[in-house]
Amino acid sequence: MIWTNHCSLLQLLNLWICLMMMEWKYTFMEDEARSKATQLFALFDTDANGFIDMTEIKQTFTKFDDLDESLLAAAAAEFVDLFDDDGDGQISMQEWNNKTEALIRDHGAANSIAFYSEYIGLISK
Numbered sequence: 840m841i842w843t844n845h846c847s848l849l850q851l852l853n854l855w856i857c858l859m860m861m862e863w864k865y866t867f868m869e870d871e872a873r874s875k876a877t878q879l880f881a882l883f884d885t886d887a888n889g890f891i892d893m894t895e896i897k898q899t900f901t902k903f904d905d906l907d908e909s910l911l912a913a914a915a916a917e918f919v920d921l922f923d924d925d926g927d928g929q930i931s932m933q934e935w936n937n938k939t940e941a942l943i944r945d946h947g948a949a950n951s952i953a954f955y956s957e958y959i960g961l962i963s964k
Contacts, residue, residue, distance in 0.1 A: 868948035875955035876939035880932060891930040893919060 883891045883899050896915040922930040922938050943951045 868952065869943060872943045872948045872951040872955065873936075873939070875952055876935070876943075877932075879955050880935045883930075889932055891922075891935070893928065 880891065881887070883895055885895050885898060893912075893915050896918050897911050900911055900914055900918075919928060919930060922934050924934050924937065925931075939951070939955075
């Protein structure tokens with residue numbers, strides 16, 4: 840009887856350790872996803888003023904593809920609409936963080952890291 844209780848306690852301890860390690864790993868992945876999101880913001884924010892405006896978006900988008908001006912303007916406007924919560928026509932770091940936190944929450948940290956890394960690679964070329 841003592842051995843059964845002892846095994847149960849060991850199993851519970853092992854389960855607790857595994858859960859703590861999973862939580863630590865998930866927290867680490869969330870932190871990495873946030874870091875990648877911040878890095879991506881900095882690549883868009885070419886003048887480093889803490890805001891992404893239409894000109895910076897257009898400049899960054901031209902690195903992806905050789906779009907004509909009307910398509911570029913439409914894509915940039917759609918991008919701003921997606922992130923710009925206060926309607927001032929630019930994206931602040933707080934607005935960026937709000938959307939990226941939602942992405943991390945809805946799609947998981949690992950998927951978010953892969954997503955941000957892909958676009959960081961494209962923009963950095």
